Amino acid sequence: MAVDQNKIIETCLLAGRIMVEGGSEIYRVEDTMRRIVRKASNNDSQIFATITGVLVTMDADENTRFSQINRRGIDMEKINIVNELSRKFTDGTIDLDQLRQRLKRLDRELPNFPLWLRVLGAGFEGMFLMIIFTQTHAWVDMPLTMLAAATGYLVSDRLGQISRIRFVQEFMGALALGLVGILGVRLGLGHNIDNVLIGAVMPLVPGVPITNALRDLIEGNLLAGIERGFEATLTVFAIACAIGTLLHYV
Template identity: 40%
Template sequence: MITYPDSHGRTISELCLLAGKIILQSGGETQRVEDTMTRIAAANGFPKSQCYVTPTGLFFDLGGANPVTRYVRISERSTDLSKVTLVNEVSRKISLGELNAEDALVRLQHIERARVVYPAWLQIASAAVASGCFLIMFKGGWSDFVPAMLAGGIGFALLLLLHRLVQIRFFAEFLSATIIGALAIAFVHTGFGHELDRIIIGSVMPLVPGLLITNAVRDLMAGHLVSGLSKGADALLTASAIGAGIAVMLSAWS
């Protein structure tokens, strides 16, 4: 006979799952998700909780006299470290006894609905400046700083637009890299730019899945093999899309 959790247990279970879901969707690593969920459960009287995290779903069981396992599907993932920070702040307050479960659940629901990411124009401007700075870091000339900025900014803007219109990430990243390659070639061909390779390298850097690669390595080192391999494959697919887009344009130009 299955014993279902009481109202308090259901609240704690929902609280833990929501906290884990927000962190995982916002780019947090697997170890952080599991640690946050178990700490919240322990602070509310469930020290034997169990959780299993993959990039596409969360399994959670309060343990003890509440053997019912709940599952939450993760269908969308992005990079929003502001939400990770907000959830960590709520988790710390719960552990210190400064916040009860009901109020914490309300806060997490607000965090989930909130759009705390930077506006699109600021993301594009940052990507443009970063592209120019990467070009200089890769020993490019200052005369190519502006071409790299323009190519990187336009490519990143296109990436944001395509992510809203197309659900297939590979296509969005491939097309964005293709446009960056086309712009870099056009700049060099017209004399506006000079070093094609460094303009391309600097411009595609904002598209590189750096956080995903970092989390994949951290998950593998922590023993989360399924999550680490999954994130590593995702990062490899993204890198392949970027490389394929640039290769198509270089092949067409030559």
């Protein structure tokens, strides 16, 4: 029985950690973990999750287990797959061992789009959001905005592979896109630097974390909401510092 409980807790913690790393709301994480424990053991559990760790205690067990979270990002595919697997488990389509193995495979081998496609997508995102936010069809600025947005995303993504300090990633990414935008306008490749920067910076702006922070606060998860909101604020501050520095000195 002890081995089964350990397996249940391990599976529960793995699912929760993957969801938090993907940027899920805390109430969704806790609900998914609680459903896994209830289905596997017919017992309730005490779940506590933040953006830095998840904790679970089964009512039938005196031990408490904790899993630390060292990296975070935005990956909706992770959240969707964990939700799908947890639903299959609660419906009886798969058993606990299958759920555990698939979660381990997801944690180890998450499918991802190739880098060139993600960079291209970031470029298109910046270009189209420039149109939305500036309310103007500045055709001459669109190619430069796309190039600047793609460059900023590429620099931020590559730094993310070698550094765990997210604010450095966003700062350097914003610095790179700002340089491309400013130099491009001065070389005649664009017309309005404001339009270019407004659109190009959008792929780096933490819109989802800010939204999730508000949702966590509304749900009553004050600690997670404050943590995530403060992290998003620092990210915005890093981006603003990079752009402000360029506009002042370049």
